[in-house]
């Protein structure tokens with residue numbers, strides 16, 4: 436259709452109608468998730484046929500979805516603009532990013548290889564936990580993945596009905612994921628985060644609200660400043676290269692004074708994969724193999740509020756199958772009494 440448009444411009448005797456080409460082309464772009472492009476083309480189409488009802492309805496739809504997506508991204512920014520913001524630590528715009536040890540460790544972990552000697556590994560246990568009343572009858576199945584920083588995986592957290600509902604309400608809302616970007620006005624699309632995103636607040640469905648409650652019970656954090664549920668869908672090749680979930684440098688302004696930074700990440704796996712798609716931690720050499728209805732939890736910040744750089748993590752490329760996850764990010768605001776600072780300021 437792009438080609439048809441080019442030819443149409445050149446034709447002296449027109450063999451097609453431009454509005455029809457614009458109709459197909461805008462529809463195609465919208466299907467590929469390029470809603471801004473679809474909107475621009477629809478505006479061109481409306482310039483030719485101002486009263487076209489479907490074009491008007493499409494324009495309204497694109498504008499609404501773009502506004503919602505912008506709003507969501509503005510409020511729920513990923514702690515990552517890809518820039519080397521961290522005290523001299525290499526990051527993805529530096530030339531040695533892909534040549535760095537942490538990048539090769541990321542690749543190794545994604546292949547299922549080991550990167551670190553983990554002498555304490557034999558002490559990583561699985562156990563039942565009953566530290567909250569909701570676990571008295573049906574205890575929480577806890578698996579320790581790493582000691583320090585602590586990374587836990589909890590099994591059978593979601594029920595199949597919760598899982599199905601989360602996917603069902605997400606499908607119509609999915610749009611291409613962005614990252615925080617100052618330079619790319621077009622939602623900060625990147626090739627280091629390739630997935631689709633949908634956001635839900637607790638009012639979307641009672642089972643989504645129940646997941647928030649469970650995330651709070653498991654993490655012992657309050658829901659006061661928690662973000663909405665972020666659902667991600669990755670297709671084959673989809674990935675999210677190594678990053679931190681806390682914000683740094685200028686990105687800090689993106690979260691309000693009262694919410695402050697992302698203290699913990701709670702990520703639930705809604706599907707199992709045939710191959711690939713692990714969540715890996717190249718600094719500590721740990722990997723989570725997605726298991727349906729399991730959730731991982733870690734703290735992104737030290738108790739003194741600074742970022743814990745050891746939580747560097749990535750979503751490995753999907754090799755076969757598809758991956759769904761649901762993220763819940765807890766913020767610092769409201770955790771003063773449940774996760775106070777330690778006695779040692781370096782903690």
Ligand SMILES: O=C(O)CCC(=O)C(=O)O
Nearest residue numbers: 675680713714749750760
């Ligand atoms: O999908 C994953 O395994 C990790 C996703 C992630 O790190 C993120 O969305 O911040």
Ligand SMILES: [Fe+2]
Nearest residue numbers: 678679680748
């Ligand atoms: Fe992350």
